[in-house]
Amino acid sequence: MLTQILAEAATTSGLTGSLTLGMAGAGAALGIGWIGAKMVEAVGRNPGTFGRVLALGILGIALAESIAIYALILAFQGR
Template sequence: MILPILAAAAEAGGLTGSFTLGMAGAGAGIGVGLVGAKAAEAVGRNPGAFGRVLTVAILGMALAEAIAIYALILAFGGR
């Protein structure tokens, strides 16, 4: 079901950048939300590991946001 939608978006040149940016933004939002939820859960289970969990959570959120930044560059940059 998703393949015809993707094919139609690829054929419509103006919508490709918006579609790419929208999908990457949604993915980054979901990724950051999951990282935050799991970090809160981990600190709730073991409060002594707060520093290590915070470090890994910030790294995970940065990597998730990097995907959105790459999509922004691809959407509005030259193809």
Template structure:
């Protein structure tokens, strides 16, 4: 029972935090592109890298949940 609860907490925290981070990254990138449309090429790669690193946290929590 405690293992199931631990898995649920791990996945909920590990899923919520990256989702919030990805939303914040996307929101700020769109604000920056809205203010300066010419900078969209310079913002695209760092935005994708930030989203990928945030998504990696969700994948790590999934792996931890499977190993419990």
């Protein structure tokens, strides 16, 4: 059902960029939330690894956010 709605929305001419940006933004938001939750869990289990976990978490968040930025570029191009 959801795939049919998304396919119909992608074929209409007015929703190409906004659909791309919305899907990528939602995916990036879920990824950043998941990374943050796992960082808190890791530090809660072993507080001595805070510095390493923070560095790796920031790198993961930056990579997840780059997907949304790439989708923003594609949305401005009208894809």
